[in-house]
Amino acid sequence: MTISTVDAEAARDLIARENQALNEGASFDYVDELYAEDVIVNMTRTGDDQPVVSREDIKALYREWKSAFPDLRVEVEHEAVEGDTVMQYVTMRGTHEGPFRGIASTGNEIAVPGFHMRRVQDGQIVETASVAGMATLLGQLGLKLPLEA
Template sequence: MSTRTITEENRALIRTEFDRAWNRDELDALDELYADAVRIATTRSGSDEALVAREDIKELHGEWDGAFPDATTEINAMVAEGDAVMVWWTLRGTHLGAFRGIEPTGSQVEVDGFSYRRIDEGTIVEVKDAASMATLFSQLGVELPA
C-alpha cells in the first residue's frame, strides 16, 4: 500500500513531464502524461493563434528545441494543492538555431517562467505556461519598443 499522497503524486508527475519532455526532448511522453482532451491555455508570443492540443505543445517544444538544442530547465520551486501544481522554472541554453525569425546568435540565454498544471486521476488535463519573452529577446539582441 502506497503512503504517497495525491499531492506528492501530482508533484512527481510534473517532475516527470519536465524531465522527459523539457530536458530530454522526449515529446512523445506528452501522449502519456497529457489527457486526450487536455485543455491548453498557452499562447505563442507574437501570435494570436491559440495552442489547443498535445500536438500544438509538441510543435512549440520542437521550436524551442531546434533553437536552443542544449537547453535545460531547472525547477526552482513547485507548489501543489489539490489537483493543481504551479512551477517556477528557469530555462538555460545556447541560441544555435533560428527562433521566431532570429538567426542563431550563439548567445547564452537564461529565462524564467511559470507553468500551471491541473491533474485528474494521474493525467494532466490543463496546461498554462508563461515565459519572460522580453528577457529572452533582449538576450538575443532584439530591441523591444519602450
C-alpha cells in the same frame, strides 16, 4: 472536497517526469502519455498569437524551443502543490543554436523566467498554462525593445 497528500505527491511526480523528459530528450512522445487527450491548454504562442489548444500543439511548441535551443533545460526555482495542481516558477536555460521565430542563431546563452501550472487527474495532465518572459528572451538574443515596425 479534500485531496489527499498522495494525490499532491503524484501530481508533483508527474510534472517532474515532464521536466526531466524535456531536459533529456529530443522526442516528444511523452506528451501523449502525460497529457490527457482532451487537455485544456491556456497558452498563446508569442509572436503570432496562435492559441495552443492540443497535445500536438504542445509538441510543436516544445519542438520549436528544442530546435532553437538544443540544450534547453527547465530548472525549477520554486514549486507549490495544492491538491491536484502544481505551480512552478522556472528558469529556462539554453544556447541559441537554431532559428527562433525569425531570429537567426546567435550563440547567446539564455536564462528566461517563466511560470507553469499543471492540473492532474487520473494520472494525466488535464489542464496546463505556461508563461515565458519573452521580453527577457528577446533581449538576451540581442533585440532592443521596443521593436519598431
